[in-house]
Amino acid sequence: MDYTYTYLILLLPFLSFLFLGLTGKWLSHRTAGLIGTLVLGTVAVLSYYTAFEYFTADRVNGIFQTLVPYNFTWLPFYDEGLHFDIGIMLDPISVMMLIVISTVSLMVHIYSFGYMHGERGFQRYYAFLGLFSMSMLGLVLATNIFQMYLFWELVGVCSYLLIGFYYTQGPAVAASKKAFIVTRFADLGFLIGILIYGYYTGSFSFDFTNTAVYLNGAAPGVGAGLSKAIAGAGFILPTALFLMFIGGAGKSAMFPLHIWLPDAMEGPTPVSALIHAATMVVAGVFQVARMFPLWIQYAPDTLHIVAWIGAFTALYAAAVACAQSDIKRVLAFSTISQIAFMMVALGVCLPEGSFTDNHASLGYMASLYHLFTHAMFKATLFLCAGCIIHAVHSNEMEFMGGMHKYMPITHITFLIACLAISGIPPFSGFYSKDEILVAAFQYSSALGWIMTGIAAMTAFYMFRLYFGIFWGTENKAYHEKHKPHESPAVMTVPLIFLTLITITIGWILPGTFGSYVSATGKAYHIDIDMNVAITSVSIALISIALATWIYARNSQPIANRLKAAMPQLHKWAYHRFYIDDIYQFVTHRIIFAHISRPIAWFDRHIVDGFFNFLAWGTNATSYQIRTLQSGRVQQYALVFLFGVLILILMLIL
Amino acid sequence: MLFIGIYGFLTRRNTLAILISIELMLNAADINFAAFNRLLFPTGQEGYFFTLFSIAISAAETAVAIAVMINIYRNLKNNFVDTLDKLKW
Numbered sequence: 001m002d003y004t005y006t007y008l009i010l011l012l013p014f015l016s017f018l019f020l021g022l023t024g025k026w027l028s029h030r031t032a033g034l035i036g037t038l039v040l041g042t043v044a045v046l047s048y049y050t051a052f053e054y055f056t057a058d059r060v061n062g063i064f065q066t067l068v069p070y071n072f073t074w075l076p077f078y079d080e081g082l083h084f085d086i087g088i089m090l091d092p093i094s095v096m097m098l099i100v101i102s103t104v105s106l107m108v109h110i111y112s113f114g115y116m117h118g119e120r121g122f123q124r125y126y127a128f129l130g131l132f133s134m135s136m137l138g139l140v141l142a143t144n145i146f147q148m149y150l151f152w153e154l155v156g157v158c159s160y161l162l163i164g165f166y167y168t169q170g171p172a173v174a175a176s177k178k179a180f181i182v183t184r185f186a187d188l189g190f191l192i193g194i195l196i197y198g199y200y201t202g203s204f205s206f207d208f209t210n211t212a213v214y215l216n217g218a219a220p221g222v223g224a225g226l227s228k229a230i231a232g233a234g235f236i237l238p239t240a241l242f243l244m245f246i247g248g249a250g251k252s253a254m255f256p257l258h259i260w261l262p263d264a265m266e267g268p269t270p271v272s273a274l275i276h277a278a279t280m281v282v283a284g285v286f287q288v289a290r291m292f293p294l295w296i297q298y299a300p301d302t303l304h305i306v307a308w309i310g311a312f313t314a315l316y317a318a319a320v321a322c323a324q325s326d327i328k329r330v331l332a333f334s335t336i337s338q339i340a341f342m343m344v345a346l347g348v349c350l351p352e353g354s355f356t357d358n359h360a361s362l363g364y365m366a367s368l369y370h371l372f373t374h375a376m377f378k379a380t381l382f383l384c385a386g387c388i389i390h391a392v393h394s395n396e397m398e399f400m401g402g403m404h405k406y407m408p409i410t411h412i413t414f415l416i417a418c419l420a421i422s423g424i425p426p427f428s429g430f431y432s433k434d435e436i437l438v439a440a441f442q443y444s445s446a447l448g449w450i451m452t453g454i455a456a457m458t459a460f461y462m463f464r465l466y467f468g469i470f471w472g473t474e475n476k477a478y479h480e481k482h483k484p485h486e487s488p489a490v491m492t493v494p495l496i497f498l499t500l501i502t503i504t505i506g507w508i509l510p511g512t513f514g515s516y517v518s519a520t521g522k523a524y525h526i527d528i529d530m531n532v533a534i535t536s537v538s539i540a541l542i543s544i545a546l547a548t549w550i551y552a553r554n555s556q557p558i559a560n561r562l563k564a565a566m567p568q569l570h571k572w573a574y575h576r577f578y579i580d581d582i583y584q585f586v587t588h589r590i591i592f593a594h595i596s597r598p599i600a601w602f603d604r605h606i607v608d609g610f611f612n613f614l615a616w617g618t619n620a621t622s623y624q625i626r627t628l629q630s631g632r633v634q635q636y637a638l639v640f641l642f643g644v645l646i647l648i649l650m651l652i653l
Numbered sequence: 654m655l656f657i658g659i660y661g662f663l664t665r666r667n668t669l670a671i672l673i674s675i676e677l678m679l680n681a682a683d684i685n686f687a688a689f690n691r692l693l694f695p696t697g698q699e700g701y702f703f704t705l706f707s708i709a710i711s712a713a714e715t716a717v718a719i720a721v722m723i724n725i726y727r728n729l730k731n732n733f734v735d736t737l738d739k740l741k742w
Contacts, residue, residue: 631740632738634663637662
């Protein structure tokens with residue numbers, strides 16, 4: 001199978017970015033949108049074709065082969081034997097991510113046609129979307145960790161550009177700066193991890209077992225020489241991997257680097273759907289999954305630390321989400337919580353016999369399954385939220401309520417996505433979340449029950465949101481003035497498409513998800529563990545019933561009584577447990593005041609002062625000796641004479 | 654003679670006097686060449702040839718200098734070099 005066309009998957013969106021970026025000013029909005037959408041449509045078709053070809057090809061030893069169609073040495077370091085490559089690697093997880101990214105990106109492109117209609121900067125928006133799509137695709141197709149880092153930074157830049165799309169508004173600018181700085185700060189850890197890893201293993205390549213098939217004369221990435229790392233004390237690889245995980249924690253919004261994601265909701269809603277729900281924020285999970293063979297063989301305890309960090313993040317985010325009134329914030333915290341679920345799933349994998357045992361590494365497969373399903377239903381939720389915001393012109397729940405009368409399609413799709421995220425069969429979320437819970441119970445029943453509890457909270461706050469928007473207390477006065485209307489087809493068709501995927505993907509594939517993506521590569525047929533399934537579904541149904549009882553009717557007396565009974569808890573949860581304020585305090589009052597200001601004083605007065613002094617000296621000297629240039633020829637001749645005499649003297653002596 | 658010429662060049666105000674000083678310096682150099690030729694190379698005449706060249710060149714250069722002087726007089730109405738001080742700081 002010739003995969004040489006795969007470079008188009010990266011090249012086309014990049015060309016669309018360049019074209020729309022450079023000539024966008026002279027294109028009409030329609031043309032720019034059409035170009036962007038057509039390019040992404042082509043990329044989506046190519047991705048589906050690649051996936052079809054890849055997953056229907058024969059397995060070798062029961063494993064899908066890792067294929068590398070392109071791999072160029074970009075920057076060789078001859079002394080150390082290290083080199084930075086750029087290439088494309090096809091692997092079950094990267095091909096799966098291709099499908100996710102291209103589908104969600106295409107849906108967002110189509111949806112933005114309607115949502116961003118009439119906005120200033122429409123062409124710039126599509127250019128940035130194209131750049132983002134290219135960067136994310138490059139990240140998942142990376143052949144080595146350095147290429148992944150390169151595209152990692154590029155998606156960070158795109159996130160900055162798109163969050164700050166409404167750059168004339170203060171909150172958007174502040175939010176984009178915050179996102180970029182927090183993720184950049186985390187990437188410092190990532191870089192140090194890469195450097196330690198590269199130094200000790202002599203290679204950046206992902207080809208850990210030297211079994212990749214290099215097509216078309218692609219330069220082979222040398223498999224990591226792990227013996228030096230092992231010999232160099234057992235903590236080298238875990239340290240390097242954990243530092244890399246810190247970078248992933250920043251990008252995937254793990255506590256305490258999650259602060260940027262709720263503020264990132266200042267960007268346009270389709271951007272939130274694409275970047276901050278379905279694709280960029282899963283980059284951290286993808287990174288751990290990529291390096292998973294190393295994690296599970298050499299750093300299993302560190303992996304368990306990752307699981308506990310994920311569990312805490314999930315709990316924190318779920319608690320905060322229960323008290324938010326801005327619908328996009330609820331969805332943002334929900335995203336943080338779900339990504340933490342994925343991290344937990346990766347973290348609970350057990351090392352014994354795991355590389356030949358799919359059952360012990362069930363978490364790997366569960367995490368990636370959840371990544372896939374979450375991307376679909378979270379994108380649906382965000383796009384529905386966009387429709388609602390478009391109709392009501394506000395993010396706050398107080399302007400909503402009773403929307404089921406005005407927006408039927410949005411209502412149904414939102415409901416299905418909520419059911420999926422709560423883990424109700426037969427929707428996709430049930431299958432993936434169930435596997436995560438099974439894996440968690442395998443590792444530790446305490447963690448299993450904690451995650452089940454968080455899943456219950458997930459169901460609760462999602463249905464609180466659902467009832468708050470579509471049923472509950474209707475803001476009749478507001479709805480009289482601005483009658484909410486259903487969105488145009490260009491915005492509802494993507495919703496319907498993503499919802500169809502959410503409904504069917506759980507049971508429609510021939511063979512389950514595990515037959516395509518699993519820890520060892522061998523097919524793994526997922527059986528539903530009845531105990532866990534029944535427990536989780538019943539707990540989810542109880543939570544949904546609780547939310548219905550509290551929030552579904554025209555007034556919420558129970559909610560008000562709970563709020564009155566525990567005002568501090570509500571206030572703390574509403575203010576996100578004041579983590580943002582702690583960051584503000586530390587940065588402004590401590591770092592800026594006591595470290596930055598003295599350094600700035602030093603720079604301005606001493607360093608600059610020295611150069612000012614030099615300039616002043618030159619000026620003063622020149623003022624004194626300017627009389628030498630008098631314009632009188634005879635004086636010049638005299639000076640000339642003296643010079644000649646001195647030269648003669650020097651020659652004689 | 655050379656040093657007399659240098660002294661004259663540096664101290665006289667009249668441009669014509671400066672030109673005379675230049676001629677003095679050149680003639681001094683010519684006398685030097687002729688004298689050394691007679692002293693050191695009785696059979697050769699290279700020194701005399703160079704002297705002839707130098708006289709010819711000094712004549713040409715004097716002509717050019719006179720032209721410059723005339724222009725200076727036309728612009729400044731006087732012949733004193735201390736008035737030529739425009740190219741200063």
